[in-house]
Amino acid sequence: MSGPILTRREGAILEVTIDRPKANAIDLATSRLMGEIFRGFRDDPDLRVAIVTGSGPKFFCAGWDLKAAAAGDAVDGDYGVGGFGGMQELRDLNKPIIAAVNGICCGGGFEIALSADLILAAEHATFALPEIRSGTVADAASIKLPKRIPYHIAMEMLLTGRWLDAAEAHRWGFINEILPAGNLMARAWDLARLLESGPPLVYAAIKEVVREAEGRDFQTVMNKVTRRQLQTVDTLYASEDQLEGARAFAEKRDPVWKGR
Structure with missing residues (x-):
């Protein structure tokens, strides 16, 4: 598939790549497309595992496309069947998903990563919830993050928008592994193949x-x-x-x- 979302299928594994240069930000149309892709993944009995990542070396996903919002995309618009990013509100998504965070992971992009079951990160990956600076709320992260990491760290991220590097993210426990950038996708596929072989x-x-x-x-x-x-x-x-x-x-x- 070409367009803002690239897909690659190998055996029972589906790789989903957000491909919207420069920041891999997501507008309403892209979110709806992601919902269709993840619904198809959920409903296909021949698919068992998904990997979600971003294109390029700099961004995993910058979250909500503020330029699209300024041009008329409503922040409370129709995100599609799975909510923002296609999977965090998709009912009965009972298959493992791996997030391979290849760079900057912030706002809604961070919320997409939190919707995965396992998170791998490149050494240069960074994480933040900068919504506070644009006058909005990181709604999904406000629900999920305080349950995943110490409350005061989660609240610091939500209230200040400060950035964490991969080492600190790993220390607080919301990523599983840190890898050299060149090894990230190979490790994601190795892990996906392990899960593919499971029950x-x-x-x-x-x-x-x-x-x-x-x-x-x-x-x-x-x-x-x-x-x-x-x-x-x-x-x-x-x-x-x-x-x-x-x-x-x-x-x-x-x-x-x-x-x-």
């Missing part, structure tokens, strides 16, 4: 249980799991893959996952 029904159950656990007490969520009240858990426990896992262990061989 997709288990991944789906993990993601739904984690979502259910946000803001709920332990026992309430455990009761939902044990009573098979979550769709992905019920599907997993009744699946061929559940039996295959036990058989492979007993037979001392690698399991063959079918996703059913």
Whole structure:
């Protein structure tokens, strides 16, 4: 696919690249396109893992396109099926997503990275929530970030807009690995291939249980799991893959996952 979003498919892996020079900022049309792409990823049984990254060496994504906003794109406009960036509000997105942060990651771009399950960053990557300086609120980050890192660090980022380098981001725990820029995508693909070989029904159950656990007490969520009240858990426990896992262990061989 050509245009503001590039896609590459290899096996069960989909790579999604934001390609809007110079800053890979996202306008309404691009957000809607990303929603269609991630909905397609969610609904395609032959796809198991996605990687999201930015084009070029400088920007992962600068977030909301302020130039488009100044030209008439409403900040509260139609972002598309998955909300801003296509995935952070997409229901039942139960497949693993890796963010490969190749440079500046700020505002809505940072929120897109936070929507991924694993975040890899190039050594020169930087992170910020500068919305405070443009008179708006980093809404998704205000919800997510204080749950991911120490409250006072999250509030400092939200209230001051200060920048963090990759080393500090790793220290606070919101990125998994720091890599030389030249190794970033190779590592992302290695990790994607590892996940591609894993049990997709288990991944789906993990993601739904984690979502259910946000803001709920332990026992309430455990009761939902044990009573098979979550769709992905019920599907997993009744699946061929559940039996295959036990058989492979007993037979001392690698399991063959079918996703059913």
